[in-house]
Every structure is written in structure tokens, then in C-alpha cells.
Amino acid sequence: MRRFLGMEMLELIRSLPNQIEEALQYELPLLEMPKRIFICGMGGSAIAGDITKTLAKNSKIAIEVVRDYSLPSYATKGDLLIASSYSGDTEETISAFEDGKSKNLTLLAISSGGKLENLAQKYEVPHIKIPQGYPPRTALGYLLTPIVKVLKNLGIIDDKTFEDYIKLPKFLQSLQEEFEKENSLAIELASKYYRRIPVIYTSTALYPVALRWKAQINENSKAFCHTMEFPEMNHNEINGIKNPAGRCEDLWVTFLQDEEDHPRVKLRFEITKELIENSIQGYSIIESKGSNWVHRIFYLIYLGDYVSLYLAKFYKEDPIAIPRISELKRRLSQ
Incomplete structure (x- = not known):
């Protein structure tokens, strides 16, 4: 393909399979089975939550994606909040994370740094750090894969789905041509x-x-x-x-x-x-x-x-x- 305005974006699109392979190697925290799961994020970070719901379509645990400054009124202790902000500075996600802390939810943060990482350290809750330097919408592999793996470890995503996900990078590479x-x-x-x-x-x-x-x-x-x-x-x-x-x-x-x-x-x-x-x-x-x-x-x-x-x-x-x-x-x- 000849070079054109957007060649950098092409390389970022091509990087998705490698992102998934890399993120599959992350060490993840062990969590207790929640009553419900709230995935908080905006834009490119939130879409990972939407896709997670689709992959876990047979889950008996409710999964809800929150694109707002606060959690629903029924969020409570025993629920899991996964805060996903690529930059770590998304104000809506930071606010929802603080709301989850005030309601005693189990907290997990995913970001490349920023305020979210600092808050996770302050509250002594798990933080998954992903690489910096990507436009959030091009970091889907890094944002999605840890969530998929966490839900697999909890038994919410089944073994067959996870096995298919592991094989996904090779499938995506075959589509590039x-x-x-x-x-x-x-x-x-x-x-x-x-x-x-x-x-x-x-x-x-x-x-x-x-x-x-x-x-x-x-x-x-x-x-x-x-x-x-x-x-x-x-x-x-x-x-x-x-x-x-x-x-x-x-x-x-x-x-x-x-x-x-x-x-x-x-x-x-x-x-x-x-x-x-x-x-x-x-x-x-x-x-x-x-x-x-x-x-x-x-x-x-x-x-x-x-x-x-x-x-x-x-x-x-x-x-x-x-x-x-x-x-x-x-x-x-x-």
C-alpha cells in the first residue's frame, strides 16, 4: 500500500493483534466473585466494556457499562467496579471510581498512568498499567484483554470463548492483507x-x-x-x-x-x-x-x-x- 496521510493510523490498526498477545501475558489480581460488574469508561476506553458484554453474552453475572460521573444508585458492596481510562485522567471515570470507593465496591483500575493510577495506589487497590503513547481508540487490545482475562479467571467468560480469544491475533493478522x-x-x-x-x-x-x-x-x-x-x-x-x-x-x-x-x-x-x-x-x-x-x-x-x-x-x-x-x-x- 502506498504511503498517504494516515499511514501512522494504519500501523496502529495493524498493531491490534500484537496488543492482544502482549496483554494476555499480564499478571492480574485474584478477585472474589462479584454480585454485579460495572465497567466505567468513556470513548475508546468504554468500548472495551461494550465488547466484553458481547463476549460474555451467556454470563449469569450482570455486566453494565457506565459512561457517567457516578454509578447507579443500586451499586453496592459486593459489586466489582472496573475503571478503564487509557490516559488515567478521564474526569468522568475518575469521578465514578471515587463514587465506587465511597460505596465500598471492589475496585480495579486500568490505565497507562495518570490520576487513576495515583488513586489506585492511594486506596491500595489493583492497577493494571498498559503502554503509553497510543490514541485511546487504537489501544483496544490493551484495554480489552485484561478485562477478558479477569472475567475468565472469575469463570464469567467460559473456557471456549477464552480459547477463541487466545487465537484471535492470528485471525486478525490474516485479515490485514x-x-x-x-x-x-x-x-x-x-x-x-x-x-x-x-x-x-x-x-x-x-x-x-x-x-x-x-x-x-x-x-x-x-x-x-x-x-x-x-x-x-x-x-x-x-x-x-x-x-x-x-x-x-x-x-x-x-x-x-x-x-x-x-x-x-x-x-x-x-x-x-x-x-x-x-x-x-x-x-x-x-x-x-x-x-x-x-x-x-x-x-x-x-x-x-x-x-x-x-x-x-x-x-x-x-x-x-x-x-x-x-x-x-x-x-x-x-
Whole structure:
């Protein structure tokens, strides 16, 4: 692939398999089985919690992702709070961590340093330190893998799922050549999204994947993106894809589908395509690929990462820079 603006982001995307392999070697604390698990984070740090819920879909322990300054009122002693902040300085996560301390939750922190590491040392609770120097959204392997391993040690993620996760780096490496070809699916999708509004629809089980696509397109491509899950979409939004007609005609809808989707959800996808196709620019159907649930999830995640990179190229945007987020944080700190 020829070098272009964004080559640095390409290398960061390529680093995901190595991140997972490295993080699988981390020494982790032994924790007691919690009543519930709260994973607190924002942005690229929070998506690790969303994906964890998807991987642990058969868990009998409730897992809740908190994107806020405080925990729900029902959080209490016996629950586990995993605070995930790549920088360690995310104010919402710091606040939620302090809230967890005040409510006597079991605490675990994950960061590359910052205030969160200092608080973990102050409260004498476990802290998992991950490498510095990455944009948080490109450190998914470092942020996710420790949580997966902790939940495996607790028996919340089953042995088969964890075995599939261990094999994930090799699977991701096999996708790199596929997604970096001149005529790749990733480039095709990015071309469909260029100068249009991407809309990502998927099942509830795969909704964290759609959220990852949205965030990557927002941050890397500097483009607007909308997501919605099925079947909820059919109870409201399907009726709204009509007006204003000129705007709806700019929509390019992508359906992210999986072989394990509920039969009724599959049927809803088919009917929805027929009902909205005359109101939108067009649609794409993307089927997950892989021999197991873990690999199929990450096939879609990795595809979305590449799509966002190529869309940034089409818009001539630097996929690393996040000027508005940086300016927002600067003003908030004053």
C-alpha cells in the first residue's frame, strides 16, 4: 500500500493483534466473585466494556457499562467496579471510581498512568498499567484483554470463548492483507460513505460493534454516523426515514449481520430493506466471518477500523488528530 496521510493510523490498526498477545501475558489480581460488574469508561476506553458484554453474552453475572460521573444508585458492596481510562485522567471515570470507593465496591483500575493510577495506589487497590503513547481508540487490545482475562479467571467468560480469544491475533493478522487490498470491502464501503451519511444497523447482540464503527468514523474520518439496533429500530426509526427527503437521500445504510441473529431479526432486516430502499441512497449487507463468535465479532470490528481509515483518506483528514475533542478538554480544564 502506498504511503498517504494516515499511514501512522494504519500501523496502529495493524498493531491490534500484537496488543492482544502482549496483554494476555499480564499478571492480574485474584478477585472474589462479584454480585454485579460495572465497567466505567468513556470513548475508546468504554468500548472495551461494550465488547466484553458481547463476549460474555451467556454470563449469569450482570455486566453494565457506565459512561457517567457516578454509578447507579443500586451499586453496592459486593459489586466489582472496573475503571478503564487509557490516559488515567478521564474526569468522568475518575469521578465514578471515587463514587465506587465511597460505596465500598471492589475496585480495579486500568490505565497507562495518570490520576487513576495515583488513586489506585492511594486506596491500595489493583492497577493494571498498559503502554503509553497510543490514541485511546487504537489501544483496544490493551484495554480489552485484561478485562477478558479477569472475567475468565472469575469463570464469567467460559473456557471456549477464552480459547477463541487466545487465537484471535492470528485471525486478525490474516485479515490485514484482505482489508488492505486495492479492491477491498473496506475501501468499497468507505467509497459508499464518502459525501453521504453512513447509518449502521445491527442486532442488539452486535450493537457494541456498531458503536465501535460510529466512534471510529467520528474520530478517524471526522464524519457523522448514525447507529440503531434491531428490533428497536422497527418500532420508531423506520417511519422517520422519509423526511426531509433531500437528507434521507444522502443516507447509505449498512446492515451488520451474523449467522446467530434471531430468525425474526433476520426477517426484520429483509423487510426493512424493502421498505426504506426508495428513500435512501443505497445499502450494503455485511455478514460476519469466522469460525466462532469471538472471531466473527472482531471480523466486523476490524473491518470498521479499516473503513474509517479509508474514509479519512477520501476526506483528506488526518485520522490521528481530534481537534474538537482536544479543544473541548482544554476549555473544560480552565
